[in-house]
Amino acid sequence: MISLPPLSYHKPRTVEEAVSILERYQGEARVLAGGTDLLVDLRARARTPSHLVDIKGIPELKRIVYLDNAVEVGSAVTLAEILKDEGMKSYQPLYKAVGMIADRIIRFRATLAGNVCNASPAADSAPALLVMGAEIKVVGPRGKRTIPISEFFKGVKKTALEPSELVESIRVPRTPDEARSGFVKFGRSSEDLAIVNAAAMLVGNKLWVSYGSVAPTPMMIQVEAENYEEAVLRVLKEAPKVVKPISDVRASAGYRLHLVKVATAKLLKEVYGEET
Amino acid sequence: MIKVNGEERKLEVEENETLLQVLRDKLRIRSVKAACWRGECGLCTVLLEGKPVKSCLILACEADGCSIVTVEGLNDNLSERIKKTFVEEGAIQCGFCTPAFILVAYSLLRENPNPSREDVVEAINGLICRCTGYHQIVNAIIKAARE
Numbered sequence: 001m002i003s004l005p006p007l008s009y010h011k012p013r014t015v016e017e018a019v020s021i022l023e024r025y026q027g028e029a030r031v032l033a034g035g036t037d038l039l040v041d042l043r044a045r046a047r048t049p050s051h052l053v054d055i056k057g058i059p060e061l062k063r064i065v066y067l068d069n070a071v072e073v074g075s076a077v078t079l080a081e082i083l084k085d086e087g088m089k090s091y092q093p094l095y096k097a098v099g100m101i102a103d104r105i106i107r108f109r110a111t112l113a114g115n116v117c118n119a120s121p122a123a124d125s126a127p128a129l130l131v132m133g134a135e136i137k138v139v140g141p142r143g144k145r146t147i148p149i150s151e152f153f154k155g156v157k158k159t160a161l162e163p164s165e166l167v168e169s170i171r172v173p174r175t176p177d178e179a180r181s182g183f184v185k186f187g188r189s190s191e192d193l194a195i196v197n198a199a200a201m202l203v204g205n206k207l208w209v210s211y212g213s214v215a216p217t218p219m220m221i222q223v224e225a226e227n228y229e230e231a232v233l234r235v236l237k238e239a240p241k242v243v244k245p246i247s248d249v250r251a252s253a254g255y256r257l258h259l260v261k262v263a264t265a266k267l268l269k270e271v272y273g274e275e276t
Numbered sequence: 277m278i279k280v281n282g283e284e285r286k287l288e289v290e291e292n293e294t295l296l297q298v299l300r301d302k303l304r305i306r307s308v309k310a311a312c313w314r315g316e317c318g319l320c321t322v323l324l325e326g327k328p329v330k331s332c333l334i335l336a337c338e339a340d341g342c343s344i345v346t347v348e349g350l351n352d353n354l355s356e357r358i359k360k361t362f363v364e365e366g367a368i369q370c371g372f373c374t375p376a377f378i379l380v381a382y383s384l385l386r387e388n389p390n391p392s393r394e395d396v397v398e399a400i401n402g403l404i405c406r407c408t409g410y411h412q413i414v415n416a417i418i419k420a421a422r423e
């Protein structure tokens with residue numbers, strides 16, 4: 001067994017208290033939500049905070065709030081709670097992606113905000129949030145701000161969050177009624193990290209496609225297409241410009257490039273309702 | 277303070293101690309297995325407030341005030357039925373993973389008394405068994421639901 005390094009555990013009851021703890025231990029503190037990535041990283045010494053700020057005792061972060069044209073998922077809401085919420089089912093392709101993160105037992109603990117803030121290039125929620133135009137609502141010592149998800153990922157395990165900032169919620173715009181979407185994940189098994197994952201959103205003839213696990217951050221492209229065949233051609237012309245896969249324990253760069261094509265075809269069949 | 281199998285237990289823990297360490301080493305509950313320490317094998321699964329969680333990924337501090345159930349705490353009709361069908365269907369071989377599978381089966385059937393085969397497969401997805409090949413376990417859980 002590898003022990004966790006020495007830690008101080010904090011359990012604030014309000015957002016203000018959480019921010020003041022994060023500010024007091026500038027850079028030495030990290031937010032603990034579900035902990036399903038963080039504890040693994042602590043054990044591997046991949047992250048080395050000496051203070052953990054558990055946000056599960058803050059009631060306002062544990063809510064899913066529906067607005068007129070968006071939903072705000074609090075940063076302490078678990079993936080299982082999202083999947084159980086009837087209203088979330090219309091937020092596609094996010095709902096589908098959330099159901100494919102890790103395994104069902106992990107999803108009782110893991111959070112959407114944690115999946116995003118961990119900033120793994122393979123995060124399954126990221127491509128879905130990108131094509132939906134989600135925003136990260138953040139609070140810090142100098143007040144609140146909103147970061148578009150397209151500006152949130154800064155590198156492998158790096159985000160635009162300042163050390164004393166806390167994610168309050170993830171704001172996901174309502175999908176237009178006529179929109180179509182899809183999400184696919186390729187891996188050794190469904191619960192393992194993706195070798196390639198991808199999400200798409202089609203509104204009219206505008207198509208957004210986002211890929212994960214093929215570059216240091218999830219990438220997105222946008223094309224215009226009138227039908228499935230045109231979409232595949234255009235996407236496969238644009239995708240190679242943004243995907244820069246590496247070889248690692250799960251797959252070689254060459255295999256990932258191949259999977260980008262396979263994933264694109266499967267994804268767009270789902271979006272356009274083509275037979276597989 | 278944590279409530280383990282219905283009994284309140286007050287103990288001092290280190291801030292970097294996991295729930296798994298406390299259950300096994302301080303409370304001597306050895307049915308909760310320690311294996312991968314990274315949330316992959318699922319054999320340290322316990323029920324926290326009725327939901328299955330991997331105790332190697334939870335700090336003991338986080339469980340303060342919570343109710344925890346290990347396989348020793350299951351003794352109602354449903355759990356007895358699950359234990360019986362696990363034996364009948366050959367869902368137990370070396371037994372190392374069995375407590376985790378029983379707990380997950382129990383929490384699934386409590387929530388969904390009539391699961392499809394897909395529901396069962398999805399529920400046990402986060403648990404590893406190196407002996408059975410899983411089919412016997414899925415069969416046992418479905419049989420327990422039908423009996």
